[in-house]
Amino acid sequence: MSVQVDTQGTVRVSQTAAPAEETKASWRGGQLWLLLPALALLAVFFAYPLFDVVLRSFRDSQGGFTIQNYEAFFSRAIYIRVLLLTIEIAFLTTVFSLVVGYPLAYVLANSGPAARSFMMLCVMLPFMTSILVRTYGWMVILRPNGIVNTALVTLGLGETQLIYNRSGLMIGMVYTMLPYMVLTLYSVMRGIDGRFVAVAQSLGAGRWSAFWRIYFPLSMPGVAGGSLLVFILAAGFYITPRLMGGDRDQMLASIIAYQVDVLLNFNFASAIAVILLIITLACFGLYARVVGLKQLLTSKV
């Protein structure tokens, strides 16, 4: 394994190539300048811009220091509603992705090589395909005269509004986040030895209790990791809520974009961005503590 994580959630790169001591010595020092391009790029185009956003969030229209941007956010019911809605949607997305993704990852991890590679293709192809393409696909399927509604009308069940409201938002969110959940669960489940379950059954446990008392606890790192990852990603998500949700279902990211794009309210947008960033970092801190960073790396690559 390339990256190791200790209990504090810090990453260490292990020397699996096991070079001899003198080999290491020949590389020590000297090479560190090779990090400079990457660090310089991040300093100028990531760290400084983020710092600028934080500063901006404490600035009034004249450029003086103020906390009015935060006051404006926390004193208006509409923004509190968006904040709570963001957390609610991210939470529901996480729960549904877990309920739906667990059986899929379970079957994926416990199939033969041929079935597994086909199933993996069915997970990876949508995962790699542009999110706009997939969202457009859902619009074709779910819209008022779309396939599902045509089928419902043909069956005499009548039309249902499936998109541009909460149901459209949830379908889109769960759909987009499902691969992250499945891949995280899968990487943990592949490491679980099926013989543990077989032993439990041979000792008299039923199929169900062998699963709940042996397999499920062993898969908990995947459950925790996948859930936190999906929650973090869902909380900051912009595209799917805009395209598939209703006007009343806009989340923090949409409000930030609206403040920047339409109202040109840069300082207030920065304050909302800082609030979203704090939520994300808090969840990520929990993630690093509970699961460690290794999971995040393996599930994204």
Place this chain on the structure above:
Amino acid sequence: MGSDALINPSLPVRIAAWVMLAFLMAPVLIIIPVSFSSAQYLSFPPPGLSLQWYERFFGNKDWLSAIWVSVQVATLSAGLTIVVSTLAAIPLVRSDFSRKTLVYGLLLAPMIVPVIITAIALYFVFARIGMGGTVVAIAIGHTIVVMPIAIVVLSATLQGVDSRLENAAMSLGANRFQAFRKVTLPLIAPGIISAGLFAFLTSFDELVIPLFLGGPNAQTLAVRIWNSVMLEIEPTIAAVSTFLIALTVVVMIAANLVKKARRWA
């Protein structure tokens, strides 16, 4: 890794899994027949076959220039990403230094911050230095977003190369740069190509960065699609989408071939 003893999931669980796979594939698969429809409006199943939407796509200057902008952005960002990430991976894998954990954490930080925040932060900064609305600005934004993943992939690849090979070359008279270029670089080339392909595809498809950093002169394909989808669901988008699905499949196959080549080497 993985266990020899697989559990046999019960039938209902298997069925649930296949239903979820269908759910994952449905929006991707539905678009392809729609894009070949002969109908004048969006309908499924299509009443007949025609290439009219592809003619509209490839016959339209706006769409073609959007593809060209995306190709420029993705090429630039993939190139920048692999150069910077390969260089960074060398000390991360080969050197011991006290702040390695901290450096690794810094390099991976853009993965954690929501893209919308990175996008507006860059928007403010580029606007101030007068670089807003350029291809270079979008490419830099994409490099920031993709670099953490490229660094992880390239560090893992470099781990697999024994540094003693380089030392052997150096003991035979090569200088450090020659040893890297002639010995290590060919060995990690498959990793570099995979990371580059991944960076290209990610940049080609990514929307939020160009939405904020692009201007009228730098409208990527993703932004062009976004603008169309917001207005109406016309079948031209199905043709564009099928084009993008084909691109994804080609990149996935290429990455797979590179992986196979590495196994044979």
